[in-house]
Amino acid sequence: MYATGGWGWHPWFLFFPFFWLIFLVVVFAVLRRTVWRRGVGYGGPYGPFGPHRAQGPGPLAVLGERYARGEIDEEEYRARKAVLTEREEE
Template structure:
């Protein structure tokens, strides 16, 4: 009977090494994605809709008007523009 080694040749070792690296990369990636999905309250859509911290644009505009930096016409014009772009700004004043 002929005995021969059932070992893997040079390319086999290379393929197994690359396969193992890809396997662990996939496992780690899935773990990170699962952690991020579970650790993020409200999911991804909550972050996209959230406003940045700080005063609202309407509040900044009202403060500029109160300081006298802009006149009443300019205030109403800019407030209307903000209302048209965001859709949730109540209309103030005469317009």
């Protein structure tokens, strides 16, 4: 060891790849929890992480569920569906 001036093999050099791996995982986790959730990252503001992602079932789905449960009859279902689809077409 003294003949090489202290530049021999040391086990601590194995920690550098682990350090960088942990660093990259932390950076990825922080980006995923902050920037990408706001829609700035992958997909932009209109991507899968954008602000317009589905917040729940749409109005037609709710109407269909109410009809399936028997809360409204067929006539009321068709009338309300016509109003909803009319607004979407405009």
